[in-house]
Amino acid sequence: MRIATHNSQPAAIFRTTYKYSWLILIPAVIYLWKFLPPFIPAMEIFAMNQTIRLTAGLFFLLASSITLYASANHRILPGAASLIAVLLMCDALTHSCAQNSENTSSPAEMSFTLYCQNVLYSGPRSDEIVEIVKELSPDIMIFQEMNTPRAEAVSADIEALGYNSILDLEHPTEGAFSLAVFSRLPLRNNRIIISEGPDWKPKWPAQIFEFKFNDRWISVANLHIVPSHHPPSGRLSHIRPSQKKLVKGQMEDIIQALSNGQTPSIICGDFNQTPASKYLRLLDDYWIDSWCETGEGFGFTYPNPNPLFRIDYIYHTEDLRTIVCEKIKNSFSDHQGLFAVMTSLNN
Template sequence: MAVPLLLFANVAFIVYWLLSGIKKQFLLSFFCILLAIGLSIFPYKFNSKTVVSGGSFAVMTYNVRLFNKYKWIASEEVPAKISSFIKKENPDIIAFQEFKHDKEVDLNYPYVYEKLNGGKRANGLAILSKYRIVNQGSLDFENSNNNAIFIDIIRNNDTIRIYNVHLESFGIRPDSVDLNIDERKSKRLIYRLKKSFTKQQVQVEKFMEHRNNCPYKIIISGDFNNTAFSWAYLKLKNDLNDTYVEAGKGFGKTYSFNKYPLRIDFILADKKFLVNEHKNYQIELSDHEPVLARLSY
């Protein structure tokens, strides 16, 4: 989480040292920024890419936070607004995290796979597709409310696997953060973080074992509950293209932590796909923001 702050601190130092006429320190920070850009870890993209292609298809990922079931947002219209938004953007495939059935959400996709748990209050993951699903399944993460699911679809006589991944959450809400914590609270926080990191590691390793046995081109979408500078992200990305890196713009923010922009929702695509477009939406209908990528061969 500190990487963006450290990089922008180096940008500030560059400006300061240039104005102060101190060249050696300027070169040090300048090299850090060049290295970050070269490794594609600079947390801001100045140029986007949009390619018009009649043969493209759109994939969206969206953590909808149970369609505002517990009224985190003071509005009764959130489910209907999310439904209208998705109909307007019209993605060919959409992966939902923290999904539940809601009478106000009627999307009419012909093919649906969902994995919900919790009885009458069932919620979980879902993938909606305009393309025929020929195979589907769940990885069933152990001792966790989070999970990963997949579908295999047929598009233009080609089989593509779509993963929907929701890794373990750290369980730290922005409104509960108190910087004036004592030793007891800090130890409890460190224990919670350690436990979540350990669970994420187990989940990622289980996912990678499953993914490595897939014979098809793959797309990984979902809420990773971690940033692009984390071990979990780097492991999942592996040899795939991050659609934000390829075609996005700005910070790529998908989640605000006390107004600090975080990119924790991703779409990762096989290198055999061209990334024609990446879109981040600024709509306050959940604690996450949706992400859409338009791909072609």
């Protein structure tokens, strides 16, 4: 005699979820990708920041039910995968909340503002640069790839607004991109660091300078790092192993230039590296990412106007704090800019 069994709806849901539980491994692999060398450049689009991790964590709330069902049926692999997903969710929640809770606002008079922007394609629409400067009115402006046909004219317009400037528009190294700094605060000790570059772009400079805020000098590196995954031909097969080594060397040169430990420091500019890049780990021990500190959303800055990658950054030492970090949309560049409100601690 066959006894009919009744399949409850919750049990059916558990079975269906268990059947497709292997899908959990896909986001888990993407999450772990940030800890692995980015062998596949296209995968770097999935580089994790706090927002993506939080989103993935909330999505994996369903994993708790899978864990219970898998454990009851002695299914070890799906249960373990689900447990990992739940742990990732907890990590995302606690990490994101910890960063936000540590940030506190400071009085406006105790803060300075910084605008960082790659401006290479600004030739036909360079007047918009001046308009954004008028709107943001930043204390410090840091530009990369300033070698446009109208760079000198734009510089004159910005200087007319009351800014001092440090322009490296005519760099002695042929093929190197130019850098520029504009400031309403006192400047000193400008110098250029020349690191070895790939043969298709002889050398790429980093600009080091200091500005004075609240009777304290702050060191800044305005940089434009060689990309590790972008050959001149645009073909992935043309990437040279030596090109990746150059990135590490350039990063080390810049960090060494700011490692005197006597002044607060900022490293900002076009890194040409996504958050998954192993070369950004060189900054993990002593540097804080301003976007992760206060930014909202994915933080993608390239390409403009529909960004899919985050390659522009503002990093700072622990004696500085970011109060606000925002993206600045524009039509004059293939990058979106970064605008930060920062303050100096332990004045």
